[in-house]
Amino acid sequence: MRIGVLASQGAFAEHIALLHQLESEALPVRLAKELDNLDGLIVPGGESTSIGKLMADYNLTSEIKRLAKGGLPIFGTCAGMILMARGSSDSDTRLLKLMDIKVRRNAFGRQKDSFEVELEVPVLGEKLFPGVFIRAPVIEQANNGVEILARLTGGTIVAARQGKLLVSSFHPELTRDSRFHQYFLDIISGSR
Ligand code: GLN
Numbered sequence: 001m002r003i004g005v006l007a008s009q010g011a012f013a014e015h016i017a018l019l020h021q022l023e024s025e026a027l028p029v030r031l032a033k034e035l036d037n038l039d040g041l042i043v044p045g046g047e048s049t050s051i052g053k054l055m056a057d058y059n060l061t062s063e064i065k066r067l068a069k070g071g072l073p074i075f076g077t078c079a080g081m082i083l084m085a086r087g088s089s090d091s092d093t094r095l096l097k098l099m100d101i102k103v104r105r106n107a108f109g110r111q112k113d114s115f116e117v118e119l120e121v122p123v124l125g126e127k128l129f130p131g132v133f134i135r136a137p138v139i140e141q142a143n144n145g146v147e148i149l150a151r152l153t154g155g156t157i158v159a160a161r162q163g164k165l166l167v168s169s170f171h172p173e174l175t176r177d178s179r180f181h182q183y184f185l186d187i188i189s190g191s192r
Contacts, residue, residue, distance in 0.1 A: 001024045001025060001039045001040065001185060001188060001189070002025045002027065002037060002038050002039050002040075003019050003024055003025065003026050003027070003038065003039060003040045003041070003042060003185075003188075004026075004027050004028075004029040004034060004035060004038040004040070004041045004042070005019070005026055005027070005028055005029060005041075005042045005044060006029050006041065006042065006043045006044060006051070006055070006060070006080070007028035007029055007030050007044075008030060008046075008050075008051050008054035008055060008058065008060070009046045009047060009050045009051050009054060010044045010045050010046015010047065010051060010079060010080075011044045011045045011046060011077075011078075011171065011173060011174070012028060012042075012044045014044075014171075014173040014174055015042050015044055015077075015173045015181075016028065017173075018172075018173050018178055018181050019042075019181060021178055022178055022181055022182060022185060024185060029041070029060075030058065031058060031060075032058065032059045032060055032063045035060070035063050035064065035067060038067075038072065039073070039188050040072065040073040040074070040075070040184065040185075040187075040188045041064065041067070041072060041073070041074045041075070042074070042075045042076075042077070042080070042184075043074060043075070043076040043077070043079075043080030043083055043084060043096075044077055044078075044079070044080050044173070045077050045078030045079045045080060045134065045171055045173075046078075046079045046080075047079060048079035048080075048082040048083055048088075048090075048093045048105065048137075049090075049092055049093050051079055051080075051083060052083055052093050052094035052095065053094065055083075055094070055096075056094055061094065061096060064096055065096055065097075065098070068096070068098045068165070071164060072164070073164035073165070073166070073184065073187050073188045074098065074164070074165050074166070075165075075166045075167070075181075075184045076165075076166070076167045076168075077167070077168050077170070077171055077172065077173065078134065078136055078137065078168070078169060078170065078171055079137075080167070081103060081137060081139075081167035081168060081169060082095070082103050082105055082137050083095055083096050084096055084098045084099045084101075084165060084167055085097070085098075085099055085101045085102060085103040085139075085167075086098075086099060086100055086101060086102065087101075087102040087103070087141075088102070088103050088104070088105060088137075089102075089103070089104040089105055089140070090105045093105070098165055099146065099160075099162050099165050099167060100142070100143040100144070100145060100146055100162060101139050101141065101142045101143070101146055101160060101162075101167070102139070102140050102141040103137045103138065103139055103140060104137060104138055104140050105137045106135050106136075106137070107136065107137055107138040107156075107169075108133065108135075108136060108138075113134070113135050114132075114133060114134045114135065115133050116130060116131065116132050116133070117131045117133070117152065118130060118131070119131040119150045119152075119158070119159075119170075120150065120151075121149055121150045121159065121179075121180075122149075123149055123183060123192070124179040124180065124183060125179070129150070129172070129175075129177060129179065129180065130175045130177055131150075131158065131169075131170040132170050132171045132172075132174045132175060133158075133169060133170050133171075134171060136158075136169045136170060137169055138156050138157065138158060138169055139156075139157035139158065139160055139167075139169070140157075142157055142160055145162055145163075146160050146161070146162045147160060147161045147162065148160050149161055149166075149168075150168070158170060161187070164187055164188070166183070166184055166187060168180065
């Protein structure tokens with residue numbers, strides 16, 4: 001499988017390394033032509049405002065939207081999740097508007113900017129998943145057709161799926177647990 005990892009800004013190298021561990025081909029994507037012939041795309045964490053601007057400047061936004069409409073599986077983590085949302089609390093960010101969710105940026109305030117928590121993610125099995133949250137967004141609203149994959153204690157939604165689109169508030173690429181990436185590969189192959 002050939003997975004592109006958007007490499008405009010942010011934590012793309014970690015995604016590439018984790019995909020290599022899963023013996024998947026993984027390529028950085030900076031230019032529109034590098035989106036050709038991909039089986040899946042990852043939009044990484046970083047700064048959503050910067051990534052959104054760079055995607056627009058490099059003509060990636062419209063091409064990614066076109067490919068998503070054609071059924072390309074896409075996985076967005078943290079800032080990547082913000083970019084995939086239909087709506088955000090911050091109107092400055094240029095969104096791809098792929099998924100029927102509304103997100104709130106930097107949802108955890110200053111003192112809890114970053115934290116780690118063990119998450120129940122039923123689709124990954126019983127073992128808890130290490131959730132690494134870094135100035136993370138949350139999903140405030142998920143409409144029909146969106147499957148909720150994980151919540152914090154208290155109910156806040158932090159991972160979801162809609163068809164072949166997958167998002168997480170947290171950073172699975174910064175852990176040694178490859179189950180989230182494997183789940184994405186399974187969505188691509190059609191086994192999940
Ligand atoms: N706070 C960042 C934003 O709003 C996201 C942080 C991250 O991707 N780790 O874009």
